[in-house]
Amino acid sequence: MTASRVLVLNSGSSSVKYQLLDMSDGSRLASGLVERIGEETSRIAHAPAGGAAEREQTGPVADHGAALKAVAAELAADGLGLDSPELAAVGHRVVHGGTRFTAPTVIDDEVLKEVRSLVPLAPLHNPANITGIEVARALRPDVPQVAVFDTAFHATMPEYAARYAIDAQVADELSIRRYGFHGTSHAYVSRATAALLGRAPEEVNVIVLHLGNGASASAVRGGVCVDTSMGLTPLEGLVMGTRSGDLDPAVVFHLARVGGLSVDEIDTLLNKRSGLLGLCGDNDMREVLRRAGEGDPAADTAFRAYVHRLKKYIGAYVAVLGRVDAVAFTAGVGENAAPVREAAVSGLEELGLVVDAGLNSVRSREPRLISPDHARVAVAVVPTDEELEIAAQTYELVTR
Numbered sequence: 001m002t003a004s005r006v007l008v009l010n011s012g013s014s015s016v017k018y019q020l021l022d023m024s025d026g027s028r029l030a031s032g033l034v035e036r037i038g039e040e041t042s043r044i045a046h047a048p049a050g051g052a053a054e055r056e057q058t059g060p061v062a063d064h065g066a067a068l069k070a071v072a073a074e075l076a077a078d079g080l081g082l083d084s085p086e087l088a089a090v091g092h093r094v095v096h097g098g099t100r101f102t103a104p105t106v107i108d109d110e111v112l113k114e115v116r117s118l119v120p121l122a123p124l125h126n127p128a129n130i131t132g133i134e135v136a137r138a139l140r141p142d143v144p145q146v147a148v149f150d151t152a153f154h155a156t157m158p159e160y161a162a163r164y165a166i167d168a169q170v171a172d173e174l175s176i177r178r179y180g181f182h183g184t185s186h187a188y189v190s191r192a193t194a195a196l197l198g199r200a201p202e203e204v205n206v207i208v209l210h211l212g213n214g215a216s217a218s219a220v221r222g223g224v225c226v227d228t229s230m231g232l233t234p235l236e237g238l239v240m241g242t243r244s245g246d247l248d249p250a251v252v253f254h255l256a257r258v259g260g261l262s263v264d265e266i267d268t269l270l271n272k273r274s275g276l277l278g279l280c281g282d283n284d285m286r287e288v289l290r291r292a293g294e295g296d297p298a299a300d301t302a303f304r305a306y307v308h309r310l311k312k313y314i315g316a317y318v319a320v321l322g323r324v325d326a327v328a329f330t331a332g333v334g335e336n337a338a339p340v341r342e343a344a345v346s347g348l349e350e351l352g353l354v355v356d357a358g359l360n361s362v363r364s365r366e367p368r369l370i371s372p373d374h375a376r377v378a379v380a381v382v383p384t385d386e387e388l389e390i391a392a393q394t395y396e397l398v399t400r
């Protein structure tokens, strides 16, 4: 019997999300989350497979090492101990792979060193990812650990789409270019959209709109990413929950020169206090929709700004791709917020984009079309599954 379990770890600065999957059939054996690591009020929520009740514990979890031990204990209680010979590999989400990593990679000391060298490009994310890798390696040094990079799917962007129009020498010295993020999701959803259309990924051009708390769009031609909305960091592009997305870079100079803000203060303002939150005080689209529905003017402007930016990217990517077969909505907002989908596509009939109101209002966890039969471009809702994609890429690499 070959080992077929893959543990997927998504380590953040104060949280670890995990899933254990059986790659013989892609089934989910367990999943969960440890949050507020390093605080007195840490919380572990563990969901066993098969619909059994979620188990929750609170109490201090000192660090990521303790968090992973707690995860191992939860899994052991389900008879799924990480010491099992069934464990084939651990797949780690790593946010930034720079230009060095364009495919999933088995982690050794050299790889870890290179991932560490990318910390200046992703100071908020890569250090936590590295910690997750280190603790998992210590727990099961005999099992391959695989890094799956959020940037990898976008490495196929042509040079002219990846470059900022700044001094090329300065850009190269400082590794300044557009990398793109959410790549695992864009890869998974573009393929799942092709499958929904009953076609091979190579045959279809898809615009993927990943609208979660962070949000990004991508233009995928025949399974290959040719453009995406996030750039050097996840700050560029769409209006997000707390990030501004695109703005005139001179806003930064103005905030410093006139507003007297430091670089770190500007970083926090644009990453954590902007987007929907900055515009109306709420970053959760459910709240924004509720308030806008009650006629709250700030929430209404926030909703319209969000949709306006989205629409501009849809139009841009129709132009980039030339021919579009499908537009796919995914992630928390994309999968659940029918009003966002409707508004983003409304008025784009000339581009072949139409949403059927009845289909759009259906709630389901399944990939589905929300455009009418006769539509030139399919509009779809395709739930993302980044953990399954990370597990699949990990398993494929270690069983190759």
Ligand code: ADP
Pocket: 211, 212, 213, 214, 241, 283, 284, 285, 286, 331, 332, 333, 336, 337
């Ligand atoms: P993350 O980027 O944190 O992985 P998700 O993809 O889970 O985020 O998306 C989270 C967001 O999805 C929430 O902030 C919320 O605004 C939005 N969301 C979830 N459910 C709904 C819903 N029913 N209607 C509108 N928005 C929703």
